[in-house]
Amino acid sequence: xxxxxxxxxxxxxxxxxxxxxxxxxxxxxxxxxxxxxxxxxxxxxxxxxxxxxxxxxxxxxxxxxxxxxxxxxxxxxxxxxxxxxxxxxxxxxxxxxxxxxxxxxxxxxxxxxxxxxxxxxxxxxxxxxxxxxxxxxxxxxxxxxxxxxxx
Numbered sequence: 001x002x003x004x005x006x007x008x009x010x011x012x013x014x015x016x017x018x019x020x021x022x023x024x025x026x027x028x029x030x031x032x033x034x035x036x037x038x039x040x041x042x043x044x045x046x047x048x049x050x051x052x053x054x055x056x057x058x059x060x061x062x063x064x065x066x067x068x069x070x071x072x073x074x075x076x077x078x079x080x081x082x083x084x085x086x087x088x089x090x091x092x093x094x095x096x097x098x099x100x101x102x103x104x105x106x107x108x109x110x111x112x113x114x115x116x117x118x119x120x121x122x123x124x125x126x127x128x129x130x131x132x133x134x135x136x137x138x139x140x141x142x143x144x145x146x147x148x149x150x151x
Contacts, residue, residue: 003032003063010057011036014050017085019075023068030068032058035075039089042074081135087111090137097135099127105138 004021011018011034019035034054036042051072058070081087081095088111095108097118104127106120115128 003034003058006057006061006063007034007054010053011050014046014053016042016046016050019086020080020082023065030066032068032070034070034072036072037074037079037089047072047074077137077139079137081137084111084113084129087116087129087135093137094140095135096138097127098133099131100133 003023004018007021008018016036016038019037020033021035022031022033024031024033034050036047036050051070054072055070079086079090081090087108090108091111093108095106095118097104097116104118104120104122104125106118108116109119109124110117114130115126116132117124117126
């Protein structure tokens with residue numbers, strides 16, 4: 001059974017976005033990771049509720065590829081960008097984009113279904129999503145630490 005197909009209705013039924021579902025081994029354990037998000041973020045109570053609902057759904061549907069641990073979380077501060085909606089949500093944020101030609105770091109200015117526009121030190125670039133090998137939001141920690149000192 002496909003874990004993503006089983007958990008997607010539960011996640012979306014709660015008004016959340018399903019960011020990713022992975023199933024793999026880590027430190028000798030099998031882990032099913034479900035990553036969720038929504039505009040404005042997700043609090044710990046919501047994570048707990050979703051975890052219980054996802055677990056019940058998997059049990060009811062007979063998802064048993066052997067013993068595994070279920071982890072439900074958010075993408076975090078530096079989050080991967082894979083789908084057009086991930087890029088749209090990150091417009092205005094600092095991003096790192098890896099292409100065949102190298103790595104760009106800059107502000108994500110626009111995101112469409114098939115392309116993104118980034119303002120980097122080298123200038124503004126328009127990239128098709130097909131050119132993007134990997135992308136994520138990034139935090140300028142030096143800038144964040146300066147802000148923290150001003151509070």
